[in-house]
Amino acid sequence: MSRAEMDALGWDECDIIVVTGDAYIDHPSFGMALVGRALEAQGFRVGIISQPDWHSADAFRALGKPRLFYGITAGNMDSMINRYTADRKPRSDDAYTPGAEPDKRPDRAVVVYAQRAREAYPDANIVIGSIEASLRRIAHYDHWSEKVRRSVLPDSKADLLVFGSGERAVIALAHRLAAGEPIEQIRDLRGTAFMVKPGWRPEGFVEVDSIAIDRPGPVEPHPDPYAMEPQQTAPAADGAQPVRIIPAAERVAARKADRAKQVIRLPAYEVVKDDRVMYAHASRTFHLESNPGNARAMVQAHGVGPGCRDVWLNPPPIPLTTEEMDWVFGQPYARRPHPAYGEARIPAWDMIRFSINIMRGCFGGCTFCSITEHEGRIIQSRSEASILKEIEEIRDKTPGFTGTISDLGGPTANMYRMACKDPKIESSCRRLSCVFPGICENLGTDHGPLVRLYRKARAIPGVKKVLIGSGLRYDLAVRSPEYVKELVTHHVGGLLKIAPEHTEDGPLGKMMKPGIGTYDRFKEMFERFSKEAGKKQHLIPYFIAAHPGTSDEDMVNLALWLKSNNFKLDQVQTFLPTPMAMATTMYHSGKNPLRKVSADSEAVDTPKSGRQRRLHKALLRYHDPEGWPLIREALRAMGRSDLIGTAPRHLVPRDQPVVLDRSGGNPGGGPRRTGKAASPVGARRAPPPRRGGKPTR
Numbered sequence: 001m002s003r004a005e006m007d008a009l010g011w012d013e014c015d016i017i018v019v020t021g022d023a024y025i026d027h028p029s030f031g032m033a034l035v036g037r038a039l040e041a042q043g044f045r046v047g048i049i050s051q052p053d054w055h056s057a058d059a060f061r062a063l064g065k066p067r068l069f070y071g072i073t074a075g076n077m078d079s080m081i082n083r084y085t086a087d088r089k090p091r092s093d094d095a096y097t098p099g100a101e102p103d104k105r106p107d108r109a110v111v112v113y114a115q116r117a118r119e120a121y122p123d124a125n126i127v128i129g130s131i132e133a134s135l136r137r138i139a140h141y142d143h144w145s146e147k148v149r150r151s152v153l154p155d156s157k158a159d160l161l162v163f164g165s166g167e168r169a170v171i172a173l174a175h176r177l178a179a180g181e182p183i184e185q186i187r188d189l190r191g192t193a194f195m196v197k198p199g200w201r202p203e204g205f206v207e208v209d210s211i212a213i214d215r216p217g218p219v220e221p222h223p224d225p226y227a228m229e230p231q232q233t234a235p236a237a238d239g240a241q242p243v244r245i246i247p248a249a250e251r252v253a254a255r256k257a258d259r260a261k262q263v264i265r266l267p268a269y270e271v272v273k274d275d276r277v278m279y280a281h282a283s284r285t286f287h288l289e290s291n292p293g294n295a296r297a298m299v300q301a302h303g304v305g306p307g308c309r310d311v312w313l314n315p316p317p318i319p320l321t322t323e324e325m326d327w328v329f330g331q332p333y334a335r336r337p338h339p340a341y342g343e344a345r346i347p348a349w350d351m352i353r354f355s356i357n358i359m360r361g362c363f364g365g366c367t368f369c370s371i372t373e374h375e376g377r378i379i380q381s382r383s384e385a386s387i388l389k390e391i392e393e394i395r396d397k398t399p400g401f402t403g404t405i406s407d408l409g410g411p412t413a414n415m416y417r418m419a420c421k422d423p424k425i426e427s428s429c430r431r432l433s434c435v436f437p438g439i440c441e442n443l444g445t446d447h448g449p450l451v452r453l454y455r456k457a458r459a460i461p462g463v464k465k466v467l468i469g470s471g472l473r474y475d476l477a478v479r480s481p482e483y484v485k486e487l488v489t490h491h492v493g494g495l496l497k498i499a500p501e502h503t504e505d506g507p508l509g510k511m512m513k514p515g516i517g518t519y520d521r522f523k524e525m526f527e528r529f530s531k532e533a534g535k536k537q538h539l540i541p542y543f544i545a546a547h548p549g550t551s552d553e554d555m556v557n558l559a560l561w562l563k564s565n566n567f568k569l570d571q572v573q574t575f576l577p578t579p580m581a582m583a584t585t586m587y588h589s590g591k592n593p594l595r596k597v598s599a600d601s602e603a604v605d606t607p608k609s610g611r612q613r614r615l616h617k618a619l620l621r622y623h624d625p626e627g628w629p630l631i632r633e634a635l636r637a638m639g640r641s642d643l644i645g646t647a648p649r650h651l652v653p654r655d656q657p658v659v660l661d662r663s664g665g666n667p668g669g670g671p672r673r674t675g676k677a678a679s680p681v682g683a684r685r686a687p688p689p690r691r692g693g694k695p696t697r
Contacts, residue, residue, distance in 0.1 A: 001048050001338055006063065014047035015039075016174060017066040019113050021082075021105035022075035022096040022348075023341060024050040026334040029352045031076055031130055037331035038167045044068070044174055050338070051097065051104045054112050060120035068177045070117045071170070072110055072158070073130035076348070078370075078578065079109035080144050086576035087613070088144060095351075098337075098344035107144075110136075114156035125183045126158045127173065134163040134374045137193045137313060138286065138300050139269040140579040141279070141588040148273040148588070150302050151311045153195050159183045161193040164317045165360060165375060167328055190292070191317030195309045198301065201263055205297070209265050210285045214596060259296055263312075264289060268301035277599050280591035287582060287593070292316045292376065293427030319361065319378045326386040329357065335398050353398055355407035355469060356390050358382055358453070362411040363418075363443070364473060365433025365512050366501075367582040367594070368547060368575060371411045377434065378426070381417045384453055388460065395462045403463055408453065409470025414477055417449040432582075432594065435475060436512040445476055447483035454486055467493045471542070474498050474522035475514040481525060488529040492537050496526070499542040502554070503561045510549030510586060510604060512594070516561075541567065545616035546607040547575045548586035552615065552634060556643070559619040559651055572620040574613055628652045 001024060006014070016039055020032040027033055036046045047066070052059035060070075075082070075096055082105065083091055093100040106112040110132045117126055136152035153161055160183060162169050169191045176186055187194065187202065201207065264285060266272075272279040282300075289295045295315040302309055320328065335353075337346055360380040362371045387408070395401055410416075420426035420434075421444050434443045458466045468491045477484050487496075502508050503516040523539060530537045543558065562569065577584035585593045586604040595602060607613050615634050618627025631652050635643050643651040 001050060001340060003063065006047070009045075011045050013045070013065070013067050014063050015044040015067045015178070016069055016071055017047040017049060017063050018071040018073065019049045019052060019060065019117060020073050020075050021051060021079055021109045021113070023098055023346050024048045024338045025346065025349050026336065026338065027349070027352065028329050028331075028333055029076075029355070029357060031073060033333060034328060035071065035129075035167065035170055037333060038171060038328055039174055041327075041331055042171055042174065044178075048338075052113070052116075054106045054109075054116055057116045057120040060113075060117045065121040065124055068174055069125035069127045069159075069183070070114075072113045072117060072126060072128045072133075072156070074105065074109035074113075074132035075130065078132045078135065079105050080107060080142075081576065081578065083107060084144060086574040087610070093347075095347040098341045098346050100345070100347050108132075108155075110152055111156045114158050118157055125160075125177065126156070127160045127162060127170075127183075128152065128156055128158040129162040129166050129170070131370065131374050133161050135370055135579040135581075137161055137163050138266065138298070138311060138580070139272050139279075139282070139302070141577060141584055142579065143577040143584070148269075148279060150269045150273075151193075151300070153193060153311050154302050154309065159194070160186070162191060163193065163374070164191045165320060165380070166191060166317070168320065168324070169317060187312075188314070190314050193311060193313045195302075196299075196312050198308050198310055200310065200312070201299075204261050205263050206258075206261060207265050207299070208262050208296075210267065210282065213264065214281065214285055214288070259294060263297040263299050266298055266300040270301070270304060276589035277591060277597060280585050280589040280593045280597045283580070283582060283585040283589075284593035284597055286580070287373075287432060288430055290316060290372065290376065291427070291429060292318050292378070294430070316376060319376060319380045322381060322383050325360070325380055325382045329382055329390065330386060335393065352406075354394055354401060354405055355409070356387060356394070356405065357410050358387050358408050359410040359416050362415065363434035364412065365431075365436060367510060367512050367586070368544065368578075370578050370581055373580050375411065379415050379418055384449070384456065387453060388456060391457055391460055391463060395460070403465065405457065405463060405466045407469035408457060408466060409468060411470070413468050413470035413472045414447060414450060414483065415473065416453065418446070418476075419444055433512050435473070436514070437509075439475065439479075445479050447477070447480035451480075451483055451486050454491060458490060465493070466491055469497070472496065472498045475518045478518060478521050478525065484522070484525045485529045485532075488526055488535075488537065489533040492530075492535075494535075494537055495540050496537065497540050497542065498522070501542065501544050502547070502550070503558045504550075504554040507544075507547050507550040507554055510583065510592070510594075511544070511547060542573065543569070543620055545572060545574045545620050546613045548583050548604050548606040550607060550616065551605065552612070552638060555616045555619040556635070556638070556640065556651070559622040560643075562620070563622060563651065568623045569620055572617055574617050575607075622651055625657055628656060 018032045018036055022030065022032065024032060032048060036048060039046050047063040049060065049062060077096065082094060085091060092102060094102050094104060097104045110128050114126050114128055117124060133152055138151050139148055142149045169189045172189055173186060177183060266282045266285060267278045272282050286298065289298060292315060297315055298313045300311045302311055337349055358381065361375045361378055363377040363379065365372055365377065391405060421442050425442050434440045439445065454466065457463065468487060500516060500519045501511055501513050505515065508515060526539060577587045582593050587606045590603050591597050592602040592604050607616055615630050618630050621627055622631065632644055635641060644654055646653050
């Protein structure tokens with residue numbers, strides 16, 4: 001991290017310099033540490049520039065020019081999500097910064113860091129990665145500017161983008177650059193994207209128009225051969241542009257061509273930024289090409305005229321094998337923040353210091369979640385021996401360990417070692433989820449390996465307790481009463497997080513989540529096994545307000561369900577449209593990309609106004625008097641005044657509570673009616689980061 005450390009190591013230069021928006025914590029839950037240690041194990045000299053001052057290029061010269069490339073990352077979180085709430089308000093702290101100090105990274109950090117690195121050394125190779133780059137690799141809707149932005153590649157001027165689990169691609173890239181191969185000629189690495197001139201494609205590749213695969217939108221009418229004047233085709237009422245008709249011969253040729261030699265032409269940035277139907281079509285096509293077993297390359301034009309360039313995306317990376325996962329996680333991590341931070345507290349480190357990643361990926365396909373677009377749907381699991389060894393390392397090396405492992409998990413707690421029963425079926429599957437609308441009959445859901453892992457983990461000397469902190473996929477768990485009993489009896493510290501997200505079929509269908517009946521079955525098992533174990537334990541359910549496809553009536557029904565179950569939520573989550581997520585496509589386009597998209601296909605209504613989003617959030621917190629005026633107003637407008645009153649069947653009372661105003665604002669100091677709760681309401685802080693640096697949903 002410094003010239004002094006380079007001198008101590010006898011280095012005259014670094015081969016690779018990783019620039020990150022996070023504090024440098026040498027732990028396998030942090031991307032810069034994973035990539036840095038993997039490259040180090042291959043013999044490369046790696047420097048880390050952590051949270052540089054981006055107002056000039058000086059900080060990017062701190063370690064000199066890298067011999068091979070700069071690796072640019074925003075950190076474990078997207079910088080915009082890190083800095084702003086779902087309502088675009090600045091956050092007051094940053095969990096990935098010493099002292100939780102805010103404003104230590106810029107907006108759109110990948111672009112800013114890449115530009116500054118280019119300014120520092122114009123001839124240096126620039127490689128961008130991390131979840132921020134992954135989720136912006138094509139044209140995407142940006143919630144913070146409320147417009148469709150182009151790919152991060154032309155904005156950052158990077159030479160290469162690495163997306164997904166990038167260890168294999170980054171290692172191959174480093175070796176090829178070290179062998180003297182120019183970066184502009186490295187075009188065959190899976191999991192990479194780059195800019196090329198229009199018409200460029202590898203030898204033997206055939207270009208297929210995306211509308212030959214899934215034709216969207218209004219179709220051009222057949223021309224009138226008797227018309228005296230050329231006909232002009234007007235855009236549809238919703239602004240969608242006419243779609244070129246693909247001749248039958250072209251469609252047949254596209255189907256017959258070798259998939260490995262096909263590249264799909266997505267609608268250009270200039271088209272999708274103005275045409276919401278075509279944006280939804282591009283999103284649907286992109287997600288259908290996400291299985292590394294059958295995904296094709298994709299290309300999308302950016303710009304017009306002489307300045308036009310194509311963004312080329314190679315297919316996603318092949319998932320790491322168990323042996324490769326063990327190698328990545330088995331490097332000699334210091335398992336603590338860099339000494340330069342002294343005793344400063346880093347909240348993200350506090351959260352994960354005693355936790356362990358046991359797998360990657362998620363086949364749930366929840367439309368609001370970023371995991372699938374980044375890590376993929378195929379589960380990549382570590383071996384039992386590798387995980388148990390890491391527990392011993394935590395016990396022996398991590399300061400402050402008192403005997404409790406805080407989590408054995410990942411994106412989901414209970415998908416460890418789950419996979420398709422037939423590799424051939426897996427490699428050809430194009431389903432967006434393995435568990436929606438129901439669990440696929442080809443999916444192996446055996447929890448046996450996880451149960452055995454839990455038992456061996458808690459038997460390690462010096463380990464008093466092993467908790468499960470990652471979110472549980474309860475529709476899978478109910479298939480294994482043995483697993484639920486093991487979990488409830490030994491691995492719940494009084495509270496267990498699960499995420500029904502909603503109770504109503506409308507929004508659940510848009511989320512690709514199971515019905516609330518599955519939650520009820522899991523709750524019954526949880527309570528039964530807790531009672532058998534002699535423990536008083538509780539489920540902590542998570543719900544989303546204002547998700548696409550959610551009506552005011554849906555939220556009222558959810559609030560009634562919460563009240564009937566005596567749930568009084570504290571922190572609640574309002575839907576945040578993250579780049580490239582399918583729910584974000586619904587939010588922006590008003591179309592449902594889970595089905596074939598056209599101008600007259602299913603429309604998705606989305607709560608967008610500030611008032612409606614506040615209402616949905618208030619309904620999740622129906623017990624908070626601060627939201628009662630808004631709820632009462634909405635109930636009357638909906639014709640549901642029957643829910644206003646003081647009886648148990650009512651949702652909110654007719655009147656606000658009376659509290660004493662001690663601020664001096666009320667003459668005479670008498671009582672007044674207020675929208676505030678009678679007791680102080682805690683400050684609304686951003687939720688802490690997910691375990692293990694999990695991408696934010």
